[in-house]
Amino acid sequence: MTTQEPWDIETILVHGGRSSSTGPASGKPTVQPIYASTTYLHDSVEALDQAFSGKTPEGEPAFVYARQANPNANAFEETMALAEKGVGAVACASGMAAIHVALLAAGLTTGTKIVASQDLYGPTIGIIRKLFLPIGAELVLADLCTPEGIAVIQEEQPDVVYVETVSNPLTKMADLAAISAAAQEVGAITIVDSTFSTPYLVRPIEYGFDLVLHSATKYISGHGDSTGGVVISAKNTLLDQLRSYSILLGAMLSPFESHLLLRGLRTLSLRMERHCSNALHVARFLKDHPAIARVHYPGLEDHPQHELAKQLMGSFGGLLAFELKEQTREAAFHFMNALQLCLPVTSLGDVFSLVSYPAISSHRTLSPAELQHMGITEGCIRMSVGVEHLEDILQDLDQALNH
Ligand SMILES: Cc1ncc(COP(=O)(O)O)c(C=O)c1O
Incomplete structure (x- = not known):
């Protein structure tokens, strides 16, 4: 080509x-x-x-x-x-390998400082803590999805800034233009994990980012049968x-x-179109369901960054989180065990609809207090909405919620 x-x-x-x-x-x-x-x-x-x-x-x-x-x-x-x-771009054997290579290329080493989003995928914070802090790098976590968090970049004058386009699992959006402008002012290299949004929805280099990475295991593969990563x-x-x-x-x-x-x-474009349209319908359905207390999805008008999401991505992605009215781990497990179509597995971005309980999967290493601080409640479930027929997904969720 x-x-x-x-x-x-x-x-x-x-x-x-x-x-x-x-x-x-x-x-x-x-x-x-x-x-x-x-x-x-x-x-x-x-x-x-x-x-x-x-x-x-x-x-x-x-x-x-x-x-x-x-x-x-x-x-x-x-x-x-x-x-x-x-x-x-450099293709890597996994998303974690891509993250490791990106942090090294950005120059994170002895005597340098990284400001990273507090909502990052757990193992990303893990790799910084295990590999870079022991050699003398400094990590500052901030809520980079808020203007106050972005102001931390100015205060801390880091060498590297690291964010995710959409946070896991609460779908908080990063204002890419504002973050990259703040980082450029202090001369920091910017890295963004764009796994959840894919290049189909947003291209962070257009907003001034230096390095964009993906766990290609997710939407890029799309079929749950290959593991990879890539840094652009x-x-x-x-x-x-x-x-x-x-x-x-x-x-x-x-x-x-x-x-x-x-x-x-x-087929990424076709799949993303379907993921986005199914997810919007699922979010609206869950929002009105009597067993649900709250839905986190940038496509809902009550999402605090609905306008930002619209501006950045046009549509709103395939990922959402919801909280059961019964705010207990037992109720969450009961719901997940009752699902017949949606699969309770630890990944996202596949053609299949997938549900996960963050406290035992992506956020497993966090204490209950840390989970609470991040706003991840006991009844919180993450859903990666697949490309199945919409009515079948809704029916499965409904029967499991009424179970
Ligand atoms: C946002 C994000 N980045 C990176 C990774 C790591 O990717 P991999 O499992 O391909 O190493 C994941 C895995 O779930 C992820 O969700």
């Missing part, structure tokens, strides 16, 4: 990575084959030497060893870079750092997973 064409994101996602196919000019496969090879041959040792740079003299991708780069990961990376409007860079210097850390850590995505994730991207 040429980069000159001003294709819409929907077209980029459908056709991205196709031109990476190699083979005879006639009879060339439409879909890139899976290159399982770990090593790549070159015409001469001189050409091999050149290929270690990652490019041929003509500027085409050159491959040497699969951990450094491979054609399938390259096709996935090219498509993600085009979709997110970055200068390039707005700047070449950061891209070089990402690649170099990814090679050293052995974080590279395998050819097989790359193939699946690129295939996932081809």
Whole structure:
């Protein structure tokens, strides 16, 4: 796919990575084959030497060893870079690997400071605490979904700022333009985890972010059958750092997973459209249900950042959280056990509707007091609304709530 064409994101996602196919000019496969090879041959040792740079003299991708780069990961990376409007991307073996590589590339190390959103995915805070604080980095957590939280960036003058577009599970929205402006003022590198919104809904580089990352295991894969991550860079210097850390850590995505994730991207727009429309209907249904106390979904007019969500994403994503009127863990478990269609599993973004109880999954490591501080109540359940027929989802929720 040429980069000159001003294709819409929907077209980029459908056709991205196709031109990476190699083979005879006639009879060339439409879909890139899976290159399982770990090593790549070159015409001469001189050409091999050149290929270690990652490019041929003509500027085409050159491959040497699969951990450094491979054609399938390259096709996935090219498509993600085009979709997110970055200068390039690095595909990783998981979302956590992408987070690790992004933090290193952003320069988080001894004597540097990171201001991060207090609502981050638990293991993201975990990786900062376990790997970076012991070597002398400093972590300041703030509610970056509020203007007061954003003001902390000015006060703390960090080197790195880290947010998520939509928070887990309460769907708080980050004002990307305001956060990136505050970070730029103090010269901080900005990282955003855009897993929940995907490039279909928002492209944070357009708001001035430096690094955008995804757990590709979620919406990008979409089918619950592949694990991966990706970091997209707005700047070449950061891209070089990402690649170099990814090679050293052995974080590279395998050819097989790359193939699946690129295939996932081809239907991302269609799936996201359905996720968003189903989720809006589910949110409205739950809001009016007598067994429900509260629904957290940016598409509802009473969501505190409804307008911001509309402006950033146009539509509102496939993820929501709701609180049962009976605010107990027993009631939440009882409801989840009674579901017949929606699956009680710990992930999101799949074609299937999935429910999870944050206190035993994504927020498992937090104490009851910390959960309360974050506003995650005993009756709080997260739902990733799938692409099934809407009436079937509503019927399943209704029967389980009335159980
Ligand atoms: C927002 C977010 N970021 C990152 C990750 C980590 O991704 P992975 O499980 O692919 O390592 C997750 C996993 O749930 C997530 O929800």
